[in-house]
Amino acid sequence: xxxxxxxxxxxxxxxxxxxxxxxxxxxxxxxxxxxxxxxxxxxxxxxxxxxxxxxxxxxxxxxxxxxxxxxxxxxxxxxxxxxxxxxxxxxxxxxxxxxxxxxxxxxxxxxxxxxxxxxxxxxxxxxxxxxxxxxxxxxxxxxxxxxxxxxxxxxxxxxxxxxxxxxxxxxxxxxxxxxxxxxxxxxxxxxxxxxxxxxxxxxxxxxxxxxxxxxxxxxxxxxxxxxxxxxxxxxxxxxxxxxxxxxxxxxxxxxxxxxxxxxxxxxxxxxxxxxxxxxxxxxxxxxxxxxxxxxxxxxxxxxxxxxxxxxxxxxxxxxxxxxxxxxxxxxxxxxxxxxxxxxxxxxxxxxxxxxxxxxxxxxxxxxxxxxxxxxxxxxxxxxxxxxxxxxxxxxxxxxxxxxxxxxxxxxxxxxxxxxxxxxxxxxxxxxxxxxxxxxxxxxxxxxxxxxxxxxxxxxxxxxxx
Amino acid sequence: xxxxxxxxxxxxxxxxxxxxxxxxxxxxxxxxxxxxxxxxxxxxxxxxxxxxxxxxxxxxxxxxxxxxxxxxxxxxxxxxxxxxxxxxxxxxxxxxxxxxxxxxxxxxxxxxxxxxxxxxxxxxxxxxxxxxxxxxxxxxxxxxxxxxxxxxxxxxxxxxxxxxxxxxxxxxxxxxxxxxxxxxxxxxxxxxxxxxxxxxxxxxxxxxxxxxxxxxxxxxxxxxxxxxxxxxxxxxxxxxxxxxxxxxxxxxxxxxxxxxxxxxxxxxxxxxxxxxxxxxxxxxxxxxxxxxxxxxxxxxxxxxxxxxxxxxxxxxxxxxxxxxxxxxxxxxxxxxxxxxxxxxxxxxxxxxxxxxxxxxxxxxxxxxxxxxxxxxxxxxxxxxxxxxxxxxxxxxxxxxxxxxxxxxxxxxxxxxxxxxxxxxxxxxxxxxxxxxxxxxxxxxxxxxxxxxxxxxxxxxxxxxx
Numbered sequence: 001x002x003x004x005x006x007x008x009x010x011x012x013x014x015x016x017x018x019x020x021x022x023x024x025x026x027x028x029x030x031x032x033x034x035x036x037x038x039x040x041x042x043x044x045x046x047x048x049x050x051x052x053x054x055x056x057x058x059x060x061x062x063x064x065x066x067x068x069x070x071x072x073x074x075x076x077x078x079x080x081x082x083x084x085x086x087x088x089x090x091x092x093x094x095x096x097x098x099x100x101x102x103x104x105x106x107x108x109x110x111x112x113x114x115x116x117x118x119x120x121x122x123x124x125x126x127x128x129x130x131x132x133x134x135x136x137x138x139x140x141x142x143x144x145x146x147x148x149x150x151x152x153x154x155x156x157x158x159x160x161x162x163x164x165x166x167x168x169x170x171x172x173x174x175x176x177x178x179x180x181x182x183x184x185x186x187x188x189x190x191x192x193x194x195x196x197x198x199x200x201x202x203x204x205x206x207x208x209x210x211x212x213x214x215x216x217x218x219x220x221x222x223x224x225x226x227x228x229x230x231x232x233x234x235x236x237x238x239x240x241x242x243x244x245x246x247x248x249x250x251x252x253x254x255x256x257x258x259x260x261x262x263x264x265x266x267x268x269x270x271x272x273x274x275x276x277x278x279x280x281x282x283x284x285x286x287x288x289x290x291x292x293x294x295x296x297x298x299x300x301x302x303x304x305x306x307x308x309x310x311x312x313x314x315x316x317x318x319x320x321x322x323x324x325x326x327x328x329x330x331x332x333x334x335x336x337x338x339x340x341x342x343x344x345x346x347x348x349x350x351x352x353x354x355x356x357x358x359x360x361x362x363x364x365x366x367x368x369x370x371x372x373x374x375x376x377x378x379x380x381x382x383x384x385x386x387x388x389x390x391x392x393x394x395x396x397x398x399x400x401x402x403x404x405x406x407x408x409x410x411x412x413x414x415x416x417x418x419x420x421x422x423x424x425x426x427x428x429x430x431x432x433x434x435x436x437x438x439x440x441x442x443x444x445x446x447x448x449x450x451x452x453x454x455x456x457x458x459x460x461x462x463x464x465x
Numbered sequence: 466x467x468x469x470x471x472x473x474x475x476x477x478x479x480x481x482x483x484x485x486x487x488x489x490x491x492x493x494x495x496x497x498x499x500x501x502x503x504x505x506x507x508x509x510x511x512x513x514x515x516x517x518x519x520x521x522x523x524x525x526x527x528x529x530x531x532x533x534x535x536x537x538x539x540x541x542x543x544x545x546x547x548x549x550x551x552x553x554x555x556x557x558x559x560x561x562x563x564x565x566x567x568x569x570x571x572x573x574x575x576x577x578x579x580x581x582x583x584x585x586x587x588x589x590x591x592x593x594x595x596x597x598x599x600x601x602x603x604x605x606x607x608x609x610x611x612x613x614x615x616x617x618x619x620x621x622x623x624x625x626x627x628x629x630x631x632x633x634x635x636x637x638x639x640x641x642x643x644x645x646x647x648x649x650x651x652x653x654x655x656x657x658x659x660x661x662x663x664x665x666x667x668x669x670x671x672x673x674x675x676x677x678x679x680x681x682x683x684x685x686x687x688x689x690x691x692x693x694x695x696x697x698x699x700x701x702x703x704x705x706x707x708x709x710x711x712x713x714x715x716x717x718x719x720x721x722x723x724x725x726x727x728x729x730x731x732x733x734x735x736x737x738x739x740x741x742x743x744x745x746x747x748x749x750x751x752x753x754x755x756x757x758x759x760x761x762x763x764x765x766x767x768x769x770x771x772x773x774x775x776x777x778x779x780x781x782x783x784x785x786x787x788x789x790x791x792x793x794x795x796x797x798x799x800x801x802x803x804x805x806x807x808x809x810x811x812x813x814x815x816x817x818x819x820x821x822x823x824x825x826x827x828x829x830x831x832x833x834x835x836x837x838x839x840x841x842x843x844x845x846x847x848x849x850x851x852x853x854x855x856x857x858x859x860x861x862x863x864x865x866x867x868x869x870x871x872x873x874x875x876x877x878x879x880x881x882x883x884x885x886x887x888x889x890x891x892x893x894x895x896x897x898x899x900x901x902x903x904x905x906x907x908x909x910x911x912x913x914x915x916x917x918x919x920x921x922x923x924x925x926x927x928x929x930x
Contacts, residue, residue: 031496031498031505031595032594032595033496033505033508033682033685034508034510034511034594034722034813034814034820035511035594035814035816035818035819035820036594036819036820037816037819038685038686038814038815038816038819039686040496040498040505040506041505041686043498043499045499046499046500082866083696083804083864083866083867084695084696084697085695085696085697085698085699086692086695086698086700087866129497129499129500129501130496130497130596130597131595131596131597131598131599131600132595132596133596134596134600135596135599135600135610138610145600145603145610201677201678201679202678202679203678204677204678205674205675205676205677205678205679206674206675206677206678207674208673208674208677209670209671209672209673209674209675209677209678210670210671210674211670212666212669212670212671212673212674213666213667213668213669213670213671213674214666214667214670217498220498220503221503221504221506227551230549230550230551231548231549231550232549232550233550233551234550235551257499339548348499349499349500349503350503351500351502351503353500354500354501354502354503355499355500355501399548401547401548401552402548
């Protein structure tokens with residue numbers, strides 16, 4: 001946990017945004033794997049963790065906006081628990097670490113909410129993402145599962161986004177810790193990919209182990225594949241072959257739930273061939289151009305298109321695209337090669353606050369989300385502010401099904417050299433992703449620099465593991 | 466997946482047990498980590514996997530006992546899914562792999578259940594352990610969350626236990642694969658524990674990575690601690706110190722969800738001191754005596770007490786216990802040192818079928834569960850049959866809170882030398898666990914033998930990692 005002043009300050013800030021009613025923050029319970037007592041790694045709810053700091057299952061917090069009071073509810077342990085799990089601190093002692101003096105056993109939460117309902121107070125709660133929380137809120141509030149799912153407070157969502165999108169110094173330091181763990185994961189992945197014949201799963205499992213050994217669980221399911229053209233590929237059953245590229249998209253969490261999200265793409269065996277190097281360099285250029293464009297005041301959608309222009313220019317030079325660059329960009333012809341957005345906010349969730357609704361986080365009254373293919377997937381479009389942490393992750397993919405689809409529709413035929421593109425159907429895909437802080441004057445790439453240029457990647461891979 | 470004949474045979478066997486109504490088997494959906502789209506490693510429901518074999522989220526199976534028909538319901542993918550996740554097989558093709566010819570899109574499941582309800586058919590379903598399943602069953606069956614939780618079919622539970630408790634040859638082979646992965650995990654843990662100054666988490670994370678690299682997720686949250694006296698200790702923050710013992714209780718799953726569950730306890734630094742060696746040897750003896758007693762027809766509760774007697778004899782020789790061995794065993798005085806049961810069934814769940822109710826799995830009309838301290842925790846008491854797979858995991862722990870409690874209550878004072886026990890309060894705990902198949906004539910220890918004797922452990926640790 002951070003110092004208790006951090007949590008007190010955060011709750012004070014929220015109270016400035018919301019003037020009445022009570023805010024109910026449900027901490028997570030353990031998530032069952034295959035039977036009730038056998039559980040996944042505990043992950044605290046990010047919002048409960050942000051305002052109340054406790055990293056234990058079974059707690060809930062209340063912020064009473066009417067009376068300026070904070071509460072934590074949970075259960076103390078008994079002697080049986082102590083034999084099996086060791087001596088545990090009491091609720092009152094845990095709450096004190098978050099600067100909360102009002103505490104109760106968990107059953108008292110229900111009573112407090114019943115009284116609030118009788119007094120017709122608004123009970124603000126956030127969107128849910130686990131069935132256990134839906135069922136518990138249904139019990140606590142006496143409403144149906146469906147009403148829990150549709151009943152989140154828009155006022156609370158907006159206030160939480162406003163606070164959490166600006167990262168404090170201590171939060172940035174945590175994120176850098178997570179990036180430093182990702183450094184170990186990615187350099188290990190590179191060195192292991194220098195050895196053809198290995199199954200992808202061996203690398204994926206090993207680097208997930210590094211996250212668990214040095215930090216917390218991985219911040220999202222690892223993408224590690226020779227079939228990089230499949231954007232969310234969670235299969236790891238291919239045998240590594242020279243001539244193929246391997247994408248690793250992976251990050252770690254710290255014990256306080258701050259995340260990293262890094263992608264690197266490497267040539268199996270350790271040496272780029274000519275065709276790989278040409279496409280790879282275009283993606284490096286697009287990644288760097290985007291990073292260098294980041295500063296307060298620019299819309300991230302504009303950064304997305306700065307990066308896309310670099311892709312188009314490079315692909316034209318490589319003979320894969322043709323025609324006028326501006327017109328191709330206007331038509332969004334690059335979406336054949338990069339059908340996703342440039343990046344997203346990152347924080348205590350790897351897609352920060354995605355559960356509150358992407359458009360609350362990535363868009364605002366000045367920037368509405370596009371609906372066109374590819375660009376619609378851009379999770380962050382709005383104007384950047386100092387303290388935002390975001391990812392920059394351009395890519396070039398050769399997706400056979402998409403190439404066939406667009407070609408048969410005659411789509412982008414003024415801008416795509418389909419005959420040449422056809423010869424790349426066995427290429428796979430390349431993505432390069434870094435984590436960036438928006439500073440007062442520009443940007444800072446977070447964490448220990450992870451090998452990215454062709455020379456840097458080949459140097460690491462010359463030391464196989 | 467196994468060959469489709471395996472699943473056809475299993476469903477046929479179930480149809481012999483249950484004569485009317487329909488059996489509804491809910492496959493798991495993805496379990497959310499911190500927002501809806503960010504998920505834990507997918508774990509299929511063990512019972513769905515047993516009867517239908519599919520390892521993908523979002524499926525349900527039906528066995529119509531009245532009409533001798535099997536169904537699988539799920540959704541086919543569209544072009545968007547293919548871009549993001551690659552080409553996916555269709556429901557009808559997946560179902561064919563399990564020998565199921567009747568399939569439908571997921572929404573048709575609801576219609577089929579509505580018709581069954583209108584026809585007043587009994588809809589048998591198993592106990593749930595995830596909120597998502599509770600909510601989905603509540604929707605599908607039109608009943609409350611509470612009624613889902615209390616509405617499982619006892620007939621179906623008993624039939625499933627009867628089938629699944631006997632492991633077939635191909636199941637035993639899968640379990641042995643899981644033990645072989647545990648071999649790599651445990652020998653790595655031993656070699657890493659040879660290096661004092663290391664934090665426990667580094668080892669725990671690394672060996673979880675081995676499970677992920679070679680098999681599936683760990684079969685349960687790893688227990689790895691110098692504080693072995695805390696039985697379910699999931700903290701890994703201690704720095705390894707010479708003079709302490711380190712317990713590692715960890716196992717893997719295979720891709721078909723079969724598990725292993727192995728415990729080893731080693732001296733930090735790699736050499737047992739005299740006091741450690743004396744207690745360790747007692748636990749080895751208790752482990753071996755139990756294993757050698759295993760055969761069809763013996764009650765596992767009797768094996769538990771055979772093992773307990775060896776503990777008492779050894780502890781008496783070491784000066785920690787005193788008095789008549791039979792009387793101490795009768796009084797269950799060993800429960801100060803081993804307050805848990807000797808073992809449990811193991812299969813597709815590490816505590817096999819625990820979610821169906823421990824007493825359905827571990828006890829029967831001839832063997833009812835004890836209520837006395839310690840022995841009440843014995844999960845398996847009933848008569849053993851060929852094909853059972855179970856764990857043998859005796860231990861000796863010095864739990865300061867329990868010692869203080871029993872001493873202050875004057876408990877077991879005829880059998881415990883409390884003054885000497887006090888001097889062991891800094892010792893920690895030792896547990897040694899193996900996975901055993903009950904054969905037609907006796908037992909077989911499953912998998913590649915994992916170093917267990919003092920000499921074997923010291924030999925592995927002489928090669929630090």
